Amino acid sequence: MAQIPFVRDHHFEYGQIEVLAPGIRRLTARNPSAFTYHGTGTYIIGTGTVAVIDPGPDDPTHLDALIRGLEGEHISHILVTHCHLDHSPGARALQVACDAPTYAFGPHGATSEQRDADSEEGVDVDFDPDVRLVHGQHFAVGKMEVECIHTPGHTSNHMCFALPASGDVFSGDHVMAWSTSVIIPPDGNMSDYLDSLRLMLERNDKCYWPTHGPALRTPAAYVEALIAHRHQRINDILKLLAETPMQISQMVDPLYPGLDPRLIGGARLSILASLRYLMANGAIEASDGSPLKRIYQLSV
Ligand SMILES: [Zn+2]
CATH class of the missing domain: 1.10.10.10 (Winged helix-like DNA-binding domain superfamily/Winged helix DNA-binding domain)
Structure with a gap:
């Protein structure tokens, strides 16, 4: 079996917003599991005027810590990579608190034909963004430019967000350092997933920040290993x-x-x-x- 060079070392504290790089912060929700690793990493990009990427589960403690940590700053965008229950439900309470619009590719696509409560990541079927984003679209968060990369596969509406100026990408559940992505048909689609991995290779990004687990600092080699692994499987x-x-x-x-x-x-x-x-x-x-x-x- 082709080996994937997983990266799992990850130091953080629940309840504490970490500063990861200029204009990039993260708060990890306390929802560790076999699917979420230590929990959902909610990213904050920008300074002063900020966007929140994946507010996380419907967890008042997590959202309180997020809102308290951003006191004095303006949340201009709530971005959602996809509608699994560990990513999007927190958007509702966050929106009540800050009144920012939600942005995503769209609501969740097809519902699973073979639901399996033990294994399936639950879907936030009610989430429908205020603003629908398309692949290649750029927008500004304060002075920071953000680019949308539609990456169907894990879900049909999965979107990564890139910062072209620095080469950072918020890769959601599309590319994670600690584990492979779960592909649940029919909304999850292997052919789309492989295409979306190849799409990442056409880019020249420097660092991926997955929703779960640590950053990926050599993303291209890692994505190649993910593709090889799936073909081997x-x-x-x-x-x-x-x-x-x-x-x-x-x-x-x-x-x-x-x-x-x-x-x-x-x-x-x-x-x-x-x-x-x-x-x-x-x-x-x-x-x-x-x-x-x-x-x-x-x-x-
Ligand atoms: Zn997911």
Whole structure:
């Protein structure tokens, strides 16, 4: 299996806004989990006039700390990378407090056809931004220029935010240093995800700030490793299906030996995302049944 050079060292304190770089601060919410690592990193960009990226879960303690920490400053934008429950719900209370508009690509796309409460990141279906952003759009936060990068894959509405002047990118859940991204079909789409990774390689950014975990300071090499890893995983699935047709539940063990049981549901959905990618490319076909129960076999 192609190795991903994960970066996991991460020093921070809950409740404390950290200064990470000029014009970049972060407050980490206390919602650690198998999907969120230490918790949601809410970024604050700018000084004096600021934007908040991903206000986080609906957690009054987190939002109080954020609002108190920004006393005397003006929040001009609330930016949302995507509508998972650990990213966008805090936008409502924050908006009540500061009256800034919310900005995102749009509301969440399709809802999952195979909901699995144990593994699926919950979706904030009610979030609909005041302002819809498009790929390539630029706007100003005070004197800071922000660029929008539409990166579907983890979700169809996922958007990263770049600071072209410094080469910083707020990569949301698209590229994270501590873990790969979970792709949950049908809104999550492997083909889109791989395209959105390649899109990042066409850019010349210097540092990624994911919503969860530490910064990525050599992002291009890391993104290449993510792409190689997914292709390897897809090839491993093809090898398994060359031995015998099988269901997703039979593929988890050989593909993810020794997996943390909390992540089995997510692994099944990731396998489903790869299978849908292979079906779309005509490499495999599937018998009838619900997506997780179908028998998948190599196309003949
Ligand atoms: Zn997410």
